[in-house]
Amino acid sequence: MQHKPSKNFVWSGGLGLILLSTALAYLLPQKSFMDEPLPQQGFSQDASVQVLSWKLLQQYDFKKKTIPPELRDFVGQKIRLPGFAVPLGGDLNSIRDFLFVPDQLACIHVPPPPPNLVLLVHSGKGQNINDLRGALWIEGVLTLSPSTSQYGAAAWELEADQIMPYKQPPS
Amino acid sequence: MKYSVIGLSLASMNNRRLCTFLCMFSIAMSVALLIGVQRIREGARESFNNTVSGTDLIVGARTGPVQLLLYSVFHMGNPPNNLSWHSYQTFSQHPEVAWTVPLSLGDSHRGFRVVGTDEQFFRYFRYGQEKQPEFCNGQRFISADDVVIGSDVAKKFSYQLGMKIILSHGISDVSFHDHDDTPFRVSGILCKTGTPVDRSLFVNLAGLDAIHHDMDHSHGASSGHHHHHHDKEDIQPSSVSAMLIGLRSRTTVFHVQREINHYTQEALTALMPAMTLSELWDIIGIAEVAMFIVSLFVVFAGILGMLSSLLTTLNERRRELAIIRSLGASPADLFLLLLSESLLLGLGGCLMGMLLVYVALWIFHPLAESWWGLSIPVHLPNMTDALILGGVLLLSTIAGCLPGLKAYRQSLSDGLTIRI
Structure with a gap:
């Protein structure tokens, strides 16, 4: 009686492929911001994107409503900024708006950040709360929008294109 | 083979x-x-996640933020204290505040929570993706003995517009403390929202306070029904359980929150809904x-x-x-x-x-x-x-x-x- 061993190999090959792909699904890293090459700390690969410092942002005087020229140059430009996100809105799986501040707001001994150190960030793609934990880099176009607040004539806003975890530069 | x-x-x-x-x-x-x-x-x-959106701060008497969120929005647990009407008015008139919604809790109807509020609730409360609760039937309360009910309440008891219902004190199914004297008339039924709103009944703050006012007076009253309808609209609430705040500029939220948390005249807690939900x-x-x-x-x-x-x-x-x-x-x-x-x-x-x-x-x-x-x-x-x-x-x-x-x-x- 003859048998066809090749048929068995086909079956076992097929099974093996299915199992291998399932196993790989677990072993391969999930797509995340970590996969993208991290920008150089301090400046971007893309020359048009500049890193902004919080000290410069603070120079916008919200009481007198004046803005120094070196800061005014950044308004309307794409910038990169490190900081911490504070989510707004109800759906924590798809956060489209959040506030961006320079520190983690845990310390009760100092006042909270003044309005010129808070950015209202809009993200076109809803972010998951887990992606907004810890220190982050954000990149996007900075704008100064008129606000009806007594604290200032305008508030910082940013349309975020990229949000990625912050890594300490090697010292 | x-x-x-x-x-x-x-x-x-x-x-x-x-x-x-x-x-x-x-x-x-x-x-x-x-x-x-x-x-x-x-x-x-x-x-x-879809229960509340568009609210910048939720304020209540000093308690843990998670507890405040749970009882004010999810109707789980009870407030340990109320915040005074004076504080409510002070912060309603705060220059950074655009709108406020008062919430008064503690009563129930056959196991469902009753929320005392005002017409601001129907204007400013949002859920999900900035959706507003809509009326499938009727309209919001006009007079002090009107009640607006959520879709689940209406479905469970087959309530129709115009029916009279009685509210009870406390939050159990069975109450020995009914506000018999003051029946409420169903003026509106809300469409399904998929949030705790469906399982709530909404009355005017003034109406709720009037019941409690009557309660104090009619303890021990043996005869007849005291109809205090004419009093209901005049009574100013003495306190509320919580308030929702919308700010004129969202970037000022940290300042206003700090101000409320450090308010010396009354011990209050202000929370940011998304932060507390994440906690x-x-x-x-x-x-x-x-x-x-x-x-x-x-x-x-x-x-x-x-x-x-x-x-x-x-x-x-x-x-x-x-x-x-x-x-x-x-x-x-x-x-x-x-x-x-x-x-x-x-x-x-x-x-x-x-x-x-x-x-x-x-x-x-x-x-x-x-x-x-x-x-x-x-x-x-x-x-x-x-x-x-x-x-x-x-x-x-x-x-x-x-x-x-x-x-x-x-x-x-x-x-x-x-x-x-």
Whole structure:
């Protein structure tokens, strides 16, 4: 009686492929911001994107409503900024708006950040709360929008294109 | 003679139908448990996440933020104290505040919570993706004895517009302290929102306070009904349980929050809803991890059951395997045979498990909604489900290597004559 061993190999090959792909699904890293090459700390690969410092942002005087020229140059430009996100809105799986501040707001001994150190960030793609934990880099176009607040004539806003975890530069 | 490993496995399993069914069923139960737990988790998160949006701060008497969020928005637990009307007015008139909504809690109607508020609620309260609660019937309250009811309340008791209902003190189903004197008239029924709004009744603050005012007076009153309708509109509330605040500029939220938390005239707590919700999830997350680990162990138990039954029947099948060998199968083919059996058992278990999940969801979906307000999502298997099923398949196939190896070694030593 003859048998066809090749048929068995086909079956076992097929099974093996299915199992291998399932196993790989677990072993391969999930797509995340970590996969993208991290920008150089301090400046971007893309020359048009500049890193902004919080000290410069603070120079916008919200009481007198004046803005120094070196800061005014950044308004309307794409910038990169490190900081911490504070989510707004109800759906924590798809956060489209959040506030961006320079520190983690845990310390009760100092006042909270003044309005010129808070950015209202809009993200076109809803972010998951887990992606907004810890220190982050954000990149996007900075704008100064008129606000009806007594604290200032305008508030910082940013349309975020990229949000990625912050890594300490090697010292 | 041509044969295929799969066909042979199926024939062999068909011969031992009961054993096969039991193995598949135990895997099916564990798969159903794992996926069911995921579904419940998704449902809980979605219903919590979609409950309030567009509110910058929630303020109440000094208490923990998670507790304040739970009783003010989710109607779980009770406020330990109220905030005074004076503080409410002070912060309503704060230059940074655009709007406020007062909330007064503590009463109920046949197990459903009554919320005292004003027309600001219907203008500013939002849920989900900035959706506003809509009226499916009628309109919001005009006079002090009007009540607006949520869709679940209306459905459960078949309430219609114009009906009179009585509110009770406290929040149990049964109350010995009814506000009999002051029936409320249903002026509006809200459409379904999928939030705790559906399980609430809304009355005017003035009306609620009037009941309590009457309550103080009519304690011990023996005769007749005191109709205090003319008083209701004049009474100013003395306190509220919580307030929702919308700011003129969202970037000032930290300042206003700090100001309220440090208010010297009254001990208050102001919370940011998204931040506090995220804290709540961190706490619940620990329980979710525990449930997931328990479900994982149940899966292992199911697969071990399959493994033990395969190994024990291997002894009985030595003759069967010897015959297959005599027909030209190699020991490697026997290994594949056992492996494909465990794969098929795993596959059958997964499919049966998914079926169980859908049947259970079909039964429990309306029950979960009416008991806990939990809307468990019913959808086709998504990525998480696929990963779980793939993992179970992988595990059961790896487990199949053990009987496979045993069959391989047995067939080498047995040949056609089985030596016991």
